[in-house]
Structures are given as structure tokens and as C-alpha cells.
Amino acid sequence: MRSSRPLYDALAAGYEDHFAVPHRRAYxxxxxxxxxxLLxxxxxxxxxxxxxxxxxARRLQARGYAVTGVEQSPGMIAALRARPPGPGFTLVEASMDxxxxPPRAAMVLAMGSLQYTADPEATIAHLAGWLRPGGVLAVLVDSLVGLVLExxxxxREQEALRRLATRRGVWRQHGLEADLHLLxxxxxxxxxxxxxLTDIRTRGLLVTAAALGRDELNHRLTTDGDAHLALERRLLESPLLADTGKQLLVTARRAAPAEAG
Incomplete structure (x- = not known):
């Protein structure tokens, strides 16, 4: 797989603006x-x-949490150091693998990063090892089924069949490409x-994306975002629709000793 690091380096300076696009802001x-x-x-x-x-990290710190950030992209690290989240934030410069x-975290988040690792299953096991008993893992990834439906x-039938067969996607930004797992x-x-892990649950985010297409989805989010997000919140509660979401959010918990026994 082609590394995502060069692409994230290129995105770093304007990464906050990257999430101003309606569908990204929505998911x-x-x-x-x-x-x-679950906090x-x-x-x-x-x-x-x-x-x-x-x-x-900034959102979590504003709520009073101590946050450890793990990041490997030099560009992202430079941007982070230029605007640090604040006291109580610890940066670990390394890949998540x-x-x-130590197994002390009350929650471990991997929001859009897991899909770029070499072995997602091994990475999930590694991240789970950072949790304290009762701690929660939350992982956000691109959806295989959601992309195929779009x-x-x-x-684009041939590309849909290719993505379905390979279970791989390509993210293109600023003339750069990175490979990712579609899960x-x-x-x-x-x-x-x-x-x-126990108490495992998967939710599909932006279930309407495949039916509406990006342009219509962004139009609805722009013209009546509250109403559309209210619909999306109802749809994400259905396990039957999870795989049809544009994104998948899986949450799970490390069992306490009494539960494990």
C-alpha cells in the first residue's frame, strides 16, 4: 500500500478547512x-x-480530558506544534502501530486513521491494548459497501466491481495518492x-450519501442541514443500514476483570 504520510503532509497547513466541506463536516x-x-x-x-x-484533541481538552495524541506525519506534527492544543496534551511522534x-486509557480514538494501516485487524488489537478495563475504543473508517453503492x-460499474474485489480504495488530494483499506x-x-472487546456496535454515518450522490447531499446539508442531520441521526441507529453509510463508526469496550472471568 502507498503510504498516506506524504498526502497528510501536504494537507496539514489547511487541514481545518478540509472539514469545512459540508459532507465532511456532517460525518x-x-x-x-x-x-x-460514551465519554x-x-x-x-x-x-x-x-x-x-x-x-x-482540542474538543476533548475543552471538556476537561487529558489527551495523548499519536501522529507520524511530519507536516501534521509541525502544524500541531505551531498551534498546540494546550496544557495536558501529550504528543507521541510515532505511527499508531x-x-x-500503557493500558490506562479510558478511551482510544482512531478517527479516519485505521484504514491506512498495513493490517487493520492487528492495529485494532494494538489499540485495544492501550485501554484500561472498561475503556472504550472508537474507530471511524470509509465504508466498502457505501463506496460501492455510490x-x-x-x-461506474467497473470501478465498483474492482473496489469490491480488492477491498481497497485510493484517496487523491493535491496530486498525491494514498491507498486505503475499505472495511x-x-x-x-x-x-x-x-x-x-465487548459491547461492539457499528453505525453507518451519512446513509443517504449513496442514494443522493455527493452534490445533492451537500446541497441538502447546506440548505437545510439541521433537518438532514436529524434524518441521518435516525438512520444511523439501524444496524441493518450500517454498511450503507459513507463512513462506519465502530465502538467497543474492554471488559472489566469480573466480566472477563
Whole structure:
């Protein structure tokens, strides 16, 4: 797989603006809503694996959490150092697969970063090892099924079949390309179970994307965003629709000793 590091280096300077696009802002907000509902009481420790320029770290710090960010992109690290999240933030300069952290985190987040690792199952097991008993893992990835449905809607049958067969995607930005794994609910949930996690749940974010297409989705989010997000919040509660989301958010918990026994 072609590394995502050069692409993220190029995006770093304007990465906050990257999420001003309506559909990106929407799935980011939907994911945030779900994570907030699972947050422990502050000032618990949270790990943000692939923290980028610190977008989520700042939100979490504002709520009183101690955040450890793990980041490998030199460009992202430079932007993060230029605008640090604040006291209580710790930066670990390493890939999420190489970083070694103690099992003390109340929550571990990997919001859009897991899909760029060499072996997502191994990475989920590694991240789960950072959790304290009762701690929660939350992972956001691109959806295989969601992308295939979008491509079919747009008449791109051959590409849809290719993505379905290879389970790989390509992200293109600023003339650069990075390969990524396209994941589905079954694979994510099996990886969490194999890592010893419980209370596993997957939600599909932006379920309407495949039916509407990006332009119409962005139009609705721009002209009546509150109403459309209200619809999306209802749709994400259906397990039957999870794989059809543009993004998948899986959450799982490390069992406490009494539960494990």
C-alpha cells in the first residue's frame, strides 16, 4: 500500500478547512455526537491515534480530558506544534502501530486513521491494548459497501466491481495518492471481538450519501442541514443500514476483570 504520510503532509497547513466541506463536516459532527455519549467522566485519559493537527484533541481538552495524541506525519506534527492544543496534551511522534502506551486509557480514538494501516485487524488489537478495563475504543473508517453503492449510482460499474474485489480504495488530494483499506461491519466487529472487546456496535454515518450522490447531499446539508442531520441521526441507529453509510463508526469496550472471568 502507498503510504498516506506524504498526502497528510501536504494537507496539514489547511487541514481545518478540509472539514469545512459540508459532507465532511456532517460525518465529523455525527461521529462526535456518538463519541460524546460514551465519554467517561473527566479528567480521564484519552488517546487520539492519528490526531492530525489536533482537531479532536482540542474538543476533548475543552471538556476537561487529558489527551495523548499519536501522529507520524511530519507536516501534521509541525502544524500541531505551531498551534498546540494546550496544557495536558501529550504528543507521541510515532505511527499508531509502533507507539507503545500503557493500558490506562479510558478511551482510544482512531478517527479516519485505521484504514491506512498495513493490517487493520492487528492495529485494532494494538489499540485495544492501550485501554484500561472498561475503556472504550472508537474507530471511524470509509465504508466498502457505501463506496460501492455510490459508484454504482454514478454508473461506474467497473470501478465498483474492482473496489469490491480488492477491498481497497485510493484517496487523491493535491496530486498525491494514498491507498486505503475499505472495511465493512462484519470485518470490523470480528476484529474487535478477536481483540477481546465487548459491547461492539457499528453505525453507518451519512446513509443517504449513496442514494443522493455527493452534490445533492451537500446541497441538502447546506440548505437545510439541521433537518438532514436529524434524518441521518435516525438512520444511523439501524444496524441493518450500517454498511450503507459513507463512513462506519465502530465502538467497543474492554471488559472489566469480573466480566472477563
Amino acid at each position: 465529523d459532527d455525527l461521529a462526535w455526537d456518538q463519541v460524546v455519549a 467517561p467522566e473527566p479528567p480521564a485519559g484519552i488517546v487520539d491515534a492519528g490526531c492530525g493537527v489536533g482537531r479532536w 509502533d507507539a507503545e502506551l 459508484l454504482l449510482r454514478d454508473g 465493512d461491519r462484519a470485518r470490523l466487529e470480528a476484529a474487535c471481538a478477536a481483540a477481546g
